[in-house]
Amino acid sequence: MDDGTLKQVTQLYEAGDGWRDVMGARDAHELVASVVDALDRGEVRVARVVDGEVVVNEAAKHAILMWFRVNDMVPVEVGPFEYVDKLPLKRGYQAAGVRVVPGASARHGAYLAPGVVLMPSYVNIGAYVDEGTMVDTWATVASCAQIGKRVHLSGGVGIGGVLEPPQAVPVVVEDDCFIGSRCMIVDGARVRKGAKLGAGVILTSTTPVIEAETGREVARGDVPERAVVVQGIREKEFPGGRFGLPCALILRYLDSDTHDKLQLNAILREHGVVS
16 A cells, blocks of 8 residues: 555545545545555554554554545345444455354454454454454454454453544554453553463553562553463552552463463462462
8 A cells, every 4th residue: 555545545534524625525435445445455554563662554544534434324234134334344254264153243444364263253444353363252353453363352352442543552462362251451552472361351551560479560551471460459548548449460471472271270270360
């Protein structure tokens, strides 16, 4: 995707309600569709990690937001069900090497790499899900979220997106991570390579990430590589009394990135998290 096309999309977005004055509706639709198609193929990404930092492609977000403007609401019938939406669903799973179980869906403009498995789940436009990742039952990957290779998003996991504002960093889950059942990772939080999150962890961009052995706060909303993390509570004094605030508690750091569920369960049992 050339820079000129992306700059034109940004011009349309910045024109607001006057986008039709920049170019005709048909030309605008074709222009925006070309960027959304590139997102769908994985040729353009909303964000990527460069030299350890998350770099946002604002023009790609502009294209997604413009896609809502240039499309009209249309009814879609699937068997006895009727839906009304502006955006089409993703197609061509078999050719892409993606396994999709009935009940799963993804919007066009979400990239699913070969080897991805979708159990009954949902992946929104602008998301990027890399090779060999499992999106398990009732898990959701919101718009613009970036998911790495060989990640397991367990049942009921909620991955937030962050589409607006366009400059905002989306949620990033890097390669070889395990995200336990019912975890919520939102608001631009980041889980680095090989980390394992126990069930029910709530991680936002401001959640304190604390080492259990030292009591040291190592980050806010950023889980280190190969950390084993569970939901924790940190007490804080307020005028009205002493209350517990959520934190992400690091129990241990693993020696490798591999998904060893038995090792993970042993660590959790050692700390009394599971029986």
